[in-house]
Amino acid sequence: MRDMNSGYDGYRMSKRASEAYRNGEKPFSKWTKKEIVSLSGDERMAGYPLSVLRQYFLCQSSWHHTSRYANRTDFFSISEDAIRNIDIDELDRINELDRKQRQASAIEKPKKAIISYGEWIGTRSHPRLAMREEYAIVIGRWAYLESGKRKDLSGKHVESCRTLERAPRGTAPVFRNIEKAMKKRRKETS
Structure with a gap:
């Protein structure tokens, strides 16, 4: 073998x-x-x-x-x-x-949003595109997701990005966590 x-x-x-x-x-x-x-x-x-x-x-x-x-x-x-x-x-x-x-x-105002995107899962020989939906904060072309990932909105598997006028009831902690992760990422890159 x-x-x-x-x-x-x-x-x-x-x-x-x-x-x-x-x-x-x-x-x-x-x-x-x-x-x-x-x-x-x-x-x-x-x-x-x-x-x-x-x-x-x-x-x-x-x-x-x-x-x-x-x-x-x-x-x-x-x-x-x-x-x-x-x-x-x-x-x-x-x-x-x-x-x-x-x-x-920095001038561009961050927007709260819900983003739908595809993510490859499974094995290399049997990959499968699974659709995910997460809360995000959008700045420019980047969406900072609640899972800690950062997605380019012009990416291949981004299906939709729906901006929200205000955070849905009960999601304030989710958006606070996203903001903390964004600040941490900025500190690491500067």
Whole structure:
């Protein structure tokens, strides 16, 4: 009988993905501000938000299979050119654009909603699209769900998003929990 898992380290990632981690590559979301600042060797970088540092210093270096479903995940590494030639003017330009984007999304008033979306369940050989309906807070094109997930409203399996004038009776704790999760997510990304 053939080993069906010969290219994988358990069910988390392929052996090549594990090797990429050892070589300093990782997915975009796994890079922290502290790591980027220390690798840049310039303490002035600590004054910039994580989103700006990721845009400036990271470059896509490879992709690998991850998860038990062998999803394709892009891996990023620090650009040696960006480290050698740190351009403060370019960093300031990126920072200003990022700040304007954040302000624009902060101006947009959050709306309470009910969102219907499809979620794949079952096994890899027998997948099935199950429809879910959850309360959400919508800001721009993003819906923050009561389950803690974030959905792009322009995504493939989003069926509907019905905004609510006010929270239905008895759902105030649900929306408070969603707001707490949103604040926590913002702290992690800044």
